[in-house]
Amino acid sequence: MNAITQAIVNNSTLEITRIKITNATKTSFLMSLECKVENTGPISATMTPMTLSMSGNAGCFGTLKLPEIKTCSSGTTLTVTDQRIEIVDMDAFVAFNKSIICDSSLTLHLSHGSTKIKALFLTAKITYQKSVHLKGMSGPVTTMLSTTTTSSPGTFTNTMRALNPSPLEIDLGTLHQELRNARGEKIATQKGKVYFGLGETTYVMQGEVTGVEVGEGEVRVLGVGVEEE
Incomplete structure (x- = not known):
């Protein structure tokens, strides 16, 4: 069960449709996020809350807490509003922001997500990780x-x-x-x-x-x- 569920999660897609970064200080910032989770299979399931490491091209700069996610065959929308993110590496955070502003494209790596998926009265433990490709501001x-x-x-x-x-x-x-x-x-x-x-x-x-x-x-x-x- 775990291996099958892990394979389904690995083949699923995560599209970030909006990221908002505000109120940055020397130690933290606020992040809002809107995502689409798709290709999770024909059976509805529930993914328990998890914490993900966020990394750019210069390494991990913070962790993001995701709420419970209920998936369905037609896709699921996920929203995070004004979550306070503690900065674990300022150089990595600055590099990520610079890439947002200057580059035409960038990648946000989400990793080390330990969660459980519940479906059809069964529960499976899986590790969640995705590399999300984003369009940058190109200057702007x-x-x-x-x-x-x-x-x-x-x-x-x-x-x-x-x-x-x-x-x-x-x-x-x-x-x-x-x-x-x-x-x-x-x-x-x-x-x-x-x-x-x-x-x-x-x-x-x-x-x-x-x-x-x-x-x-x-x-x-x-x-x-x-x-x-």
């Missing part, structure tokens, strides 16, 4: 919508628009950016609160010029870091 592609000068010399306000093609949302807090000309020279710095939601996001940045001429060609926006809060 950012456009400067408008620029206005402020009362202080050399300062300005920029309204920016970012396009996020992924199912991932992230609250960056206060983001620092540099504006660079076609020669790669820093022509200005700017900062502001940024939350990358699904699809299109508009945010406002306060900036200061460096005195370097803009010159000809496109201006690039480069994220250089976030403030610790």
Whole structure:
């Protein structure tokens, strides 16, 4: 029974349709998750609550507690709302966030899930692990919508628009950016609160010029870091 059930679970699919990361601190963050569990076979079953290790390309950064899951032949939707995740490796967590923002694709590894599956009055112990492939933000592609000068010399306000093609949302807090000309020279710095939601996001940045001429060609926006809060 255990071997058969384990094989069914191994062949099942887990699609993450939304991940939201907010309220990050030096020790923890909040995660919300929406998933589809499919290909679990023709018989309905119940999977007991379990704890999963979450890993990105730089290793495990935290553990996720999943509630009881009731599967059915047509598929099951799983939702986790604002779960507090303790960060076990900050470097791994930072690398995962960087991959979310910068890469076109990434993989979230869920592992070490010890659970039981109950079906047809029988119970089987299984180990749950999945590698979930996700679409990243690819930058995201950012456009400067408008620029206005402020009362202080050399300062300005920029309204920016970012396009996020992924199912991932992230609250960056206060983001620092540099504006660079076609020669790669820093022509200005700017900062502001940024939350990358699904699809299109508009945010406002306060900036200061460096005195370097803009010159000809496109201006690039480069994220250089976030403030610790």
